[in-house]
Amino acid sequence: xxxxxxxxxxxxxxxxxxxxxxxxxxxxxxxxxxxxxxxxxxxxxxxxxxxxxxxxxxxxxxxxxxxxxxxxxxxxxxxxxxxxxxxxxxxxxxxxxxxxxxxxxxxxxxxxxxxxxxxxxxxxxxxxxxxxxxxxxxxxxxxxxxxxxxxxxxxxxxxxxxxxxxxxxxxxxxxxxxxxxxxxxxxxxxxxxxxxxxxxxxxxxxxxxxxxxxxxxxxxxxxxxxxxxxxxxxxxxxxxxxxxxxxxxxxxxxxxxxxxxxxxxxxxxxxxxxxxxxxxxxxxxxxxxxxxxxxxxxxxxxxxxxxxxxxxxxxxxxxxxxxxxxxxxxxxxxxxxxxxxxxxxxxxxxxxxxxxxxxxxxxxxxxxxxxxxxxxxxxxxxxxxxxxxxxxxxxxxxxxxxxxxxxxxxxxxxxxxxxxxxxxxxxxxxxxxxxxxxxxxxxxxxxxxxxxxxxxxxxxxxxxxxxxxxxxxxxxxxxxxxxxxxxxxxxxxxxxxxxxxxxxxxxxxxxxxxxxxxxx
Amino acid sequence: xxxxxxxxxxxxxxxxxxxxxxxxxxxxxxxxxxxxxxxxxxxxxxxxxxxxxxxxx
Numbered sequence: 001x002x003x004x005x006x007x008x009x010x011x012x013x014x015x016x017x018x019x020x021x022x023x024x025x026x027x028x029x030x031x032x033x034x035x036x037x038x039x040x041x042x043x044x045x046x047x048x049x050x051x052x053x054x055x056x057x058x059x060x061x062x063x064x065x066x067x068x069x070x071x072x073x074x075x076x077x078x079x080x081x082x083x084x085x086x087x088x089x090x091x092x093x094x095x096x097x098x099x100x101x102x103x104x105x106x107x108x109x110x111x112x113x114x115x116x117x118x119x120x121x122x123x124x125x126x127x128x129x130x131x132x133x134x135x136x137x138x139x140x141x142x143x144x145x146x147x148x149x150x151x152x153x154x155x156x157x158x159x160x161x162x163x164x165x166x167x168x169x170x171x172x173x174x175x176x177x178x179x180x181x182x183x184x185x186x187x188x189x190x191x192x193x194x195x196x197x198x199x200x201x202x203x204x205x206x207x208x209x210x211x212x213x214x215x216x217x218x219x220x221x222x223x224x225x226x227x228x229x230x231x232x233x234x235x236x237x238x239x240x241x242x243x244x245x246x247x248x249x250x251x252x253x254x255x256x257x258x259x260x261x262x263x264x265x266x267x268x269x270x271x272x273x274x275x276x277x278x279x280x281x282x283x284x285x286x287x288x289x290x291x292x293x294x295x296x297x298x299x300x301x302x303x304x305x306x307x308x309x310x311x312x313x314x315x316x317x318x319x320x321x322x323x324x325x326x327x328x329x330x331x332x333x334x335x336x337x338x339x340x341x342x343x344x345x346x347x348x349x350x351x352x353x354x355x356x357x358x359x360x361x362x363x364x365x366x367x368x369x370x371x372x373x374x375x376x377x378x379x380x381x382x383x384x385x386x387x388x389x390x391x392x393x394x395x396x397x398x399x400x401x402x403x404x405x406x407x408x409x410x411x412x413x414x415x416x417x418x419x420x421x422x423x424x425x426x427x428x429x430x431x432x433x434x435x436x437x438x439x440x441x442x443x444x445x446x447x448x449x450x451x452x453x454x455x456x457x458x459x460x461x462x463x464x465x466x467x468x469x470x471x472x473x474x475x476x477x478x479x480x481x482x483x484x485x486x487x488x489x490x491x492x493x494x495x496x497x498x499x500x501x502x503x504x505x506x507x508x509x510x511x512x513x514x515x516x517x518x519x520x
Numbered sequence: 521x522x523x524x525x526x527x528x529x530x531x532x533x534x535x536x537x538x539x540x541x542x543x544x545x546x547x548x549x550x551x552x553x554x555x556x557x558x559x560x561x562x563x564x565x566x567x568x569x570x571x572x573x574x575x576x577x
Binding site for chain 2: 010012014015016017038040061062063093099100101102103105106107109110112113114115116117118119120121123124127128132136137138142143161162163164175176177178179180181183217237238240241244245437438
């Protein structure tokens with residue numbers, strides 16, 4: 001095996017830009033592995049894992065670009081690295097004349113700013129967020145890997161100043177009709193939502209739009225806001241803001257469960273709400289009762305949408321697939337399975353979808369393993385090796401070290417689809433496709449040939465691989481919802497309007513097949 | 521201090537984008553005014569040096 005690398009000192013590029021370059025390198029014939037990274041300590045380890053070690057790499061830092069290529073053919077390595085300048089240039093955007101060197105400089109020259117959108121690497125993020133707050137800006141903090149003590153400090157500073165910190169690790173938000181981060185394009189309307197779950201908010205807002213209603217605001221809080229150490233500062237501030245907002249008629253909360261003290265504080269606040277509140281704490285088994293006539297608890301995002309539409313006095317209804325249609329479909333699929341086919345494998349870009357699917361399956365008595373388990377007893381020791389029914393969150397930190405999130409880069413999911421399809425006990429593949437701003441321009445297209453290959457692999461051994469999917473998005477999103485759905489259906493994927501419905505269909509298939517095996 | 525979240529929900533967003541350029545561009549597509557910070561790790565990413573700089577400034 002041959003390998004080579006190039007270091008560019010003091011050339012900083014953001015992670016999405018690097019991903020685009022990495023994608024072109026991976027697509028070059030003969031390239032076995034490649035890395036396009038800034039030389040942070042974590043990335044230097046990644047480089048060493050693919051056999052790239054040198055003192056010049058050790059001496060490089062987070063401001064230095066390293067591009068490495070591994071191939072069986074030394075000529076490929078040489079040739080690919082020689083085209084680096086061309087690649088960098090073809091993806092570079094013209095320098096903006098009004099770019100500033102720092103937040104301080106930007107805020108001093110533009111006194112009308114009110115929101116800082118920060119997506120720098122986690123170790124530097126709190127420093128930038130602090131500066132933005134000091135200049136009186138609210139913060140949308142996309143960066144992950146921000147230390148918890150820094151998150152607490154930021155949120156306390158913000159609270160004292162009456163400012164909102166959405167994040168860290170905040171994927172999405174919609175403020176006043178404007179989508180921030182990974183957001184879907186939805187119409188304005190009476191439904192407000194606050195939540196710690198990025199893809200959960202995307203699904204909720206998209207389904208409300210698809211049903212014909214709309215969103216007033218969707219406030220992301222970051223994944224750790226409801227830990228007792230943070231105390232739900234952003235959730236509570238967001239809730240207050242939605243309650244005071246005249247355009248919001250009903251408030252939904254979508255999140256993983258809060259820790260006990262924070263849950264108590266949040267419930268006390270909800271009890272005083274003058275507007276209807278719907279809480280969907282995914283994975284929470286406890287029934288929350290006695291919090292006043294305005295409060296309802298639901299188990300799924302679909303139910304949250306249905307109830308929100310009801311409270312907002314909207315005549316519109318959640319888009320669902322007909323039950324009779326599902327029965328027919330289930331029967332046809334199961335009849336085509338080979339005798340040893342029995343298990344479900346879910347490969348998710350959206351963490352909430354992985355989590356919610358486990359909840360749906362658990363409710364029907366089907367045990368599910370996961371790298372991000374709802375029930376710790378079903379934690380996958382090795383996330384790369386599925387057991388029985390397994391649902392994998394490919395957006396988990398272990399899969400995104402030095403690699404962009406699966407919502408923009410499908411390489412990990414493509415590989416895993418092939419692995420699962422090679423297992424003769426696998427009957428169902430469950431996938432999610434997420435549309436909207438920043439997401440891949442063609443999420444279905446990214447996986448299409450991998451799905452086709454998987455189905456062919458199964459067919460070659462006389463099996464039928466059932467592929468089930470949900471699309472999170474709207475007709476207004478840049479990826480064209482209808483086209484995404486159509487191309488998936490053309491290769492035999494059963495597409496559902498929501499993750500809840502897709503997971504329920506999978507449960508139906510598994511239970512029906514179990515019943516058939518036991519002669520019931 | 522009085523929460524300013526109400527202002528955020530009612531006033532037009534004027535954003536400072538720090539980091540991935542696509543985030544700013546998605547806002548611009550929605551007719552939001554975006555001010556870009558051309559960000560790179562401060563002091564070459566040397567944390568001790570960053571702390572020292574922050575104390576001095």
